[in-house]
Amino acid sequence: MTGRVESLCRACQVEAKVDGVALSVLSSAGVPETVFVTDPRSRLVEDLQFTLGEGPCVTAARSRSPVLIEDLRAITAATRQWLAFVHEAESSGICAVFAFPVQVGAIALGTLGLYRARPGPLEPGELRAALRTVDHMASALLDLGLPGGDGVPEAAYRMEVHQAAGMVMVQTDSSIASALARLRATAFSEGVPINDLAADVVAGRRRFFKEEQ
Structure with missing residues (x-):
């Protein structure tokens, strides 16, 4: 800025x-x-x-x-x-x-x-x-x-969070919205910044699994 x-x-x-x-x-x-x-x-x-x-x-x-x-x-x-x-x-x-x-x-x-x-x-x-x-x-x-709105380039934002959400989407076979919601919920419940959790996911230190129905 x-x-x-x-x-x-x-x-x-x-x-x-x-x-x-x-x-x-x-x-x-x-x-x-x-x-x-x-x-x-x-x-x-x-x-x-x-x-x-x-x-x-x-x-x-x-x-x-x-x-x-x-x-x-x-x-x-x-x-x-x-x-x-x-x-x-x-x-x-x-x-x-x-x-x-x-x-x-x-x-x-x-x-x-x-x-x-x-x-x-x-x-x-x-x-x-x-x-x-x-x-x-x-x-x-x-x-x-x-x-x-839709015109804002993603580079302006927390790209690592969105990259991690994409990885979680694949890992859990869910939608991108569900994956992002799960990232948020996990970060909150564990008391860690979502950026830190996202970094672990992108680096392969953290993996999510499909939830049992």
Whole structure:
């Protein structure tokens, strides 16, 4: 990512008064892939969403609408969808998450995630700052030649994960979607980053087998 993307994220962190900001772009499968984070905690939460395939940024990408969770501890229709994510995010010290789709018209480019270690909504000025950043970020991504959606080249993302998913698909005689879901579930249950698990699969250190019916 360029300095412009980093500058936008860090400015948003200050103006929206949040503890962390993360930018993801969409893979050809429509999955948010993290490309920049302002801090380790944001990286952890972004990786958690990728591993689980659930969370505010995933929902924002699918719905093309902002997902504003001012208190992860509150039981709502939204948080009920991501019980595993909520549990792990809270354990990491995250109390509020605000996810915004980055798009131009009908073209989906990615998501911008804002995180706080304290509960509470974005104030009007903070929300305006976040939305302003989203608009600027869309322009920045287009300038980088990332058209979003099906047009985004896979080289921009975690190729090792997708390569591993292809190998698991062959090993288990399943679909690519099922193979990726199994990788995610295994990484989460074993408490390891999905990138590390994927590296083991690609290197032949880890093999999956067809599940008994």
